[in-house]
Amino acid sequence: MNLQAMFLDFNPGKFLVWVCVSVFTALLALRLDNIINWSYWAVFAPLWLWKAFVVVGAFVANIVWIKNPHYRLEGQSSIQYRALLISLGIHLFLLLFELLLADKLNTGRHSWLSVFTPLIVVSLLSIAACIWGVKHNRSIELELYCSVNLLQFIFIALRLDHYIGWPWEVVLVPAWVVVCASVVAVLYSIVFAGLLLRLPDVNPDRRRTSLNSAIAYTCLVAPLLCFLITLASRLNRNSNNNYTSIVMPLYITYCTRIAMAFSSKRANQWWFGLRKDLCQFLLGVCPLLQEYANISYTLPTRSDTDTHHNLNQDDMEEGQGSTDTTVVAVAVAVGAEKPPGAKKKKKSNTRRSKDKEVVPHVSLEVPD
Structure with missing residues (x-):
């Protein structure tokens, strides 16, 4: 396992987003099943953490952008800064929707159509953001998700307010x-x-x-x-499945998304004003971490194990052959009889010694 290659395309933003969403999904399912009695403001805490990182990172980036005008001439800094502002605007609309939703679930004093209004507005703005992102080769996952679900947000709001009675x-x-x-x-x-x-x-x-x-x-x-099928059946009261079991298939998607965060496009380099990838920044700040990341690990395979075993066996045979040669020499010196098999091993040792390259200990130069 090569840690340097593993973190080469790591996207910390996507990793944080999907971890927070997975925790929020679990808490919301437990709250809807009345397993926990937390306030919805506490249930939405993972989403607050996600939005806090986004807002603080954009705030620091704006300060760095204003105080260092020469940074604007570096490569695609201007395009990345605009992408940061577009992403910040989308996240602020999402934050407004989450605030209204949490307040609606706690107090019930808003209509569902007013709660979904920020999502409808951000979906319209996401269409223009998708066009801009494709033109400048930027990541548009969140913008694309909001734009393709515009009608879905409208239908859900109208259904919850009983303007339509569709199944x-x-x-x-x-x-x-x-x-x-x-x-x-x-x-x-x-x-x-x-x-x-x-x-x-x-x-x-x-x-x-x-x-x-x-x-x-x-x-x-x-x-x-699978999640959409079971959710529709539960909302139509055709089944009595609890929400915890309904959201279980989503965790396969979440785990896949978290794993894909290690092979995604790199995040915006202007978050927190780093102007470089987060992993490169951490490796530069922590030299010990940089040394550890340069270490690569390899798991032994069967072929490597067999090769190592054969080498050890050859070494043991060489050691045994030298011992047998010594025994033969002592037996000849005292006039004893040679042990059986000594002649064959001596021949094999002689053959092996012929294959080896002989290097002279001293090289003498003879004059012409």
């Missing part, structure tokens, strides 16, 4: 469309990986990459589909 299978139609498109992409990746495995002339690295992608996409989409 939840119909309300979740936008989500079904997105999941079905994802299923088609997953099937394509599986077929493509299977074809690469059957072709003999394909690069092994490319074959391994396609197989890992197919497995990752399957672990992302299949649990999400």
Whole structure:
């Protein structure tokens, strides 16, 4: 295991986001099942932690940007700073939605349509953010998720306020469309990986990459589909499953997302004004950590074990051959009879000595 290669494409932002979301999902399911009686403000604490990191990191980055104008001339600093501002705006809208949602669940004094209004607005803004991100080759995962779920947010708000009386299978139609498109992409990746495995002339690295992608996409989409089916059945009161069991498939998706954070695109280098990747910053601050990261570990394979065993066996045979040669010499000196097998081993030792290269101890130069 090479730690330097492992943390080369590590994205700490995505890692933090999915860890916080997984903890929040568990707390919310336990609260809805009345297993814990915490306030919803405490249940939303992991999301507050996520937004706190985003806001503090953007605040420090703005201070560094204002105090150091010469940093703006470094490569794509201007584009990354704009991406930081766009991401900050989206996270502030999400924070407003979470505040309204927590207050609604605690007091019930807001309508659901007013609670979902920040999500609807951020979904409209995310469409323009997606166009800008594609144009400048920036990551648009959060923006894309908000933009494709615009109708879904509207339908959920209208259904919770009883403006429409549709069953939840119909309300979740936008989500079904997105999941079905994802299923088609997953099937394509599986077929493509299977074809690469059957072709003999394909690069092994490319074959391994396609197989890992197919497995990752399957672990992302299949649990999400199971979650939507069981959730719709529970909301329609067709089943009595508790919410803890309903959200269990999501943790396969969460674990896959956390693992994919180690092979994602690098995060915005302007967060907290670092102007470099977080791992590079930590390695520069902690020299001992840098020395530890440069160590690579390899697990022994069967071939390596067999080779090592053969080398040890050869060394033991050489040592045994030299001992037998000494015994033969002593027996000849005293006129004793040679032990059986000594002649064969002497021949084998002679053959082995002939194969070795003989280097003279002293080299004499003879004049012409």
